[in-house]
Amino acid sequence: MMSDNHLHEKNSVTDIEKDSALARDDLSVIIPGDKHGWLSHPLAKSLLSWGVEERGTVPVPEEERMDTQYYKIFFVWFSMNFNILSFSSGTLGPIVFGLGLRDSCLVILFFNILACALPCVSVRRYLTLLFRRNTWGPRTGMRQMIQSRYSFGYFGIIIPAILNLIGLCGFNILNGILGGQALASVSSSMSWDVGIVIIFVIALLISFMGYRVLNWYERVSWFPVLVAFLVALGVGGKNLYNVQPAEPASAATILSFASVVAGFVITYSAMASDFTMYYSPTLSLIVLQVLLQCLGAAAVLAAPNVPSWNEGYGTEGNVGGLLEAMLSPVGNFGKFLTVLLSLSVTGNIACTLYSICFNFQVMIPAMSKVPRYVFSIVGTVIALPLSIVGAHKFYTALTNFLSLIGYWASAYGAVLLVEHHYFRKGDFSTYNHAIWNVPGRLPWGAAAITACILSFALIIPCMDQVWYKGPIGATSGDVGFEVAFPLAGILYVPLRKLELKYQNTRY
Secondary structure: OHHHEEEEEEEEEHHHHHHHHHOOOOOHOOOOOOOOOOOOHHHHHHHHHHOOOOOOOOOOOOOOOOEEHHHHHHHHHHHOOHHHHHHHHHHHHHHOOOOOHHHHHHHHHHHHHHOOOOOOOOOOOHOOOOOOOHHHHHOOOOOOOHHHHHHOOHHHHHHHHHHHHHHHHHHHHHHHHHHHHHOOOOOOOOOOOHHHHHHHHHHHHHHHHHHHHHHHHHHHOOHOOOHHHHHHHHHHHHHHOOOOOOOOOHHHHHHHHHHHHHHHHHHHHHHHHHHHOOOOOOOOOOHHHHHHHHHHHHHHHHHHOHHHHHHHOOOOHHHHHHHHHHHHOHHHHHHHHHHHHHHHHHHHHHHHHHHHHHHHHHHHHHHHOOOOHHHHHHHHHHHHHHHHHHHHHHHHHHHHHHHHHHHHHHHHHHHHHHHHHHHHHOHHHOOOOHHHOOOOOOOHHHHHHHHHHHHHHHHHOEEOOOOOOOOOOOOOOOOHHHHHHHHHHHHHHHHHHHHHHHOOHHH
């Protein structure tokens, strides 16, 4: 006999999207302006009946936010980060910045904690390690970039949406490369390109289905990954003690690696609410991420002393080959586990493709009339060929990408927090659903955009990149993201007051 809890889960998951669309006479609640368009087509109705989510950027009214199974939020973020990309980002400390194991792990630990401060729920509940704007989704019923219109304005948010699209596509490219490498490492007859294509096809199917399938997949995908890493530790853990000695770390190398670690985490602030807008408003991530990154640092340092690991890692930085070599002592079972590890990135790619949909619709508002799942296909078409092209330049791409994306995301997050807590006094009722797509009633966005742009006057001198070293960054290491947050927040206060004065808007 089916338990009451199982029945509740089935109903709450299955009916959310159907009830939002089919229980109303106005089908345009999901796609604005589409009352007699695509949603009336038999194929669209069939997709909806099969569980495909069509809702894009349209906010969910409070009476339709019915999901109360908050544990699913945990598994979304847990599975997104519990994969081989976390493992590979830890290898950057030794490989790119020349740090030893101790210094790499300390940077990984403390700067993950610092970077998570932006998306965490509040200072008092910081150690719960739930994302701040995960709680904003249930309270507002809005996607992340739609919430951001209430700070950046209808047209101003287009700039953060473009930057976020670049960041999300970048993460998909990196994940695709890693997954393809790992999948190809189990068979000499499979190329990296084929492995990358397989990874993207699986992720596209999950993202295409939307909320229901995405949540189910993230709840189950983490367990095989945990088994694989435990086996790798069991058969190869003894080699991790035999690591290469490193030169004493300098402040510059520590801070530069820290900017990479922060870039891995802080950009989640631009997508957190995308997964929680169906939850009722009555309302651990970084622990295993830190462990995976530290394991990556230890494994790559030990590789030169273990011939099979060194051969698997190769001269091109084949992280998938390294993992396959670590699991090779258990024979064919090791190859099977390597396949599971390669598939671990699909959870991250699927979630990222899901968020990409809404960023396209915010970047070009007219695209709100296009069903959400179309943009999952578009995102795949963009990232797939770039993954294949960049597969042999993984470390260069990973270092430059993660270092850069933290700058804008830090400034963006500061603006949202100041707007919400200082100007709106933490009152979610000020996010009026009636004006979410009315440009004249939303903020102009001039204050938010100006604050972010002006903050780069100090961010740029603080940068320490391969292609540019600012006068401050060249001495101190990269401190751009640390500067971006407080500076953008401080600048936003007087600029927003000036904007409110001339726009004559009241909350």
